[in-house]
Amino acid sequence: MVEPVYFSSKEERINWIKHADYNLFKLDSDWVIIDLMTDSGTGAMSEQQWAEVMLGDESYAGSESYYKLARTVEEIMGFPHMVPTHQGRAAENILFSATVKEGDIIPGNAHFDTTKGHIEFRKAHAVDCTIDAAFDTTIEHPFKGNVDLDKLKKILDEHPREKIPFINLTITCNTVGGQPVSLENIKAVKALADDYGIPVYMDIARYAENAYFIKKREAAYKDKSIQEIVHETFACCDTCWMSSKKDGLANMGGLIATKNEELFTTISNLTIIYEGFITYGGMSGRDMGALAVGLREALEFDYLESRVEQVQYLGEKLMEYGVPIQTPVGGHAIFIDALRFFPNVPQAQYPGQLLAVESYIEGGVRGTEIGTLLADRDPATGLDRYPELDTLRFAIPRRVYSRNHMDYVAATMRNVFERRNQYTKGFKIKWQAPILRHFTVKLERNV
Numbered sequence: 001m002v003e004p005v006y007f008s009s010k011e012e013r014i015n016w017i018k019h020a021d022y023n024l025f026k027l028d029s030d031w032v033i034i035d036l037m038t039d040s041g042t043g044a045m046s047e048q049q050w051a052e053v054m055l056g057d058e059s060y061a062g063s064e065s066y067y068k069l070a071r072t073v074e075e076i077m078g079f080p081h082m083v084p085t086h087q088g089r090a091a092e093n094i095l096f097s098a099t100v101k102e103g104d105i106i107p108g109n110a111h112f113d114t115t116k117g118h119i120e121f122r123k124a125h126a127v128d129c130t131i132d133a134a135f136d137t138t139i140e141h142p143f144k145g146n147v148d149l150d151k152l153k154k155i156l157d158e159h160p161r162e163k164i165p166f167i168n169l170t171i172t173c174n175t176v177g178g179q180p181v182s183l184e185n186i187k188a189v190k191a192l193a194d195d196y197g198i199p200v201y202m203d204i205a206r207y208a209e210n211a212y213f214i215k216k217r218e219a220a221y222k223d224k225s226i227q228e229i230v231h232e233t234f235a236c237c238d239t240c241w242m243s244s245k246k247d248g249l250a251n252m253g254g255l256i257a258t259k260n261e262e263l264f265t266t267i268s269n270l271t272i273i274y275e276g277f278i279t280y281g282g283m284s285g286r287d288m289g290a291l292a293v294g295l296r297e298a299l300e301f302d303y304l305e306s307r308v309e310q311v312q313y314l315g316e317k318l319m320e321y322g323v324p325i326q327t328p329v330g331g332h333a334i335f336i337d338a339l340r341f342f343p344n345v346p347q348a349q350y351p352g353q354l355l356a357v358e359s360y361i362e363g364g365v366r367g368t369e370i371g372t373l374l375a376d377r378d379p380a381t382g383l384d385r386y387p388e389l390d391t392l393r394f395a396i397p398r399r400v401y402s403r404n405h406m407d408y409v410a411a412t413m414r415n416v417f418e419r420r421n422q423y424t425k426g427f428k429i430k431w432q433a434p435i436l437r438h439f440t441v442k443l444e445r446n447v
């Protein structure tokens, strides 16, 4: 399928973004030339997936499409129990309703924003135990998503067992740059968790990309297949949830999978309340079928290599132009370091958002801020939190864009970068929602 793209003028874009209150979530997609806002649900499906859509079984209970999905999850991930949900955050809602209570502590590596939202909404605390190297974009480290075992151990020692329902491993680690977690680290976290009798839950939106990085960067696994690495990963996991809009190669969907039968019973009841009957959860039959195929395709080495290399290619081009990015480049996205890009713009004026707005105006390229806006306020003080990384993320949709599109994006950023020193002011907030503010925030230029 092809889609014509309208080449808007800079004047049009200046006007549109102003009307959108400088919030890129409020732009019509027709106003965007290259859309790198997210790699979530924006990929292209394969012919095999479309064929499976035609075979969708829309039965309320016991749909064959459900069994195709459940069998796939059991075979490739090793979980005997699974419920589909309409997307990742619905899985979080159900799983955390079953496990997280007020005052709980959830240690992990750079919890994703919706994950953190669901934890804090329940008046519990997400404690980030990612290694320090993750927060310095200039450090080269093959597994910047790794958990710092000392930080984790300290949290486990400081709090009673019943306050920590699980350890949350995010693979790959989206918020620090799509950075992978090594199998050595995954196994060490599992061993530590076992010592304390705490289960390991994984947020597995990009587990296939994580397995690819393990094969490429972790010497002990270079001769293992992606499937073998995935099996070893999930051997360390009690329960996982997935936004299948990423490595499920689907446009919508999610799931919770577990080895814990008792937890599965609780989750099943909550799924019926929040999503739908357990053999469809939040999904239609045809979408479950397409997901079952997508989960397999995402584990093909050639697919993973072309996917990750496209992201690397954009990263290399940007570095050639001197644009400061998180290195090494992660699996699904480029993260441009806005604090290094705009050294004269205070972090309190949202330099990551400024970069997002200026890239849109310059070339119609839409990215998303992963910085101070996204980090939101401290629930205790109501004041902005200043994350160590303030970035603009360009997430690359799967199987959509060509190298030529990447060249266009890089050239756009080169143009903005050339006039970087002219910027001294960013934005201030006109209006914000109480939680997950970045989706709906209204901004104005700080003049």
Ligand SMILES: *Cc1c(COP(=O)(O)O)cnc(C)c1O
Pocket: 040, 087, 088, 089, 090, 112, 114, 115, 170, 172, 174, 203, 205, 206, 242, 243, 244, 245, 246, 253, 254
């Ligand atoms: C996307 C994502 C989620 C949330 O999933 P949605 O499908 O967007 O609701 C959770 N965790 C990670 C790591 C993600 O990337």
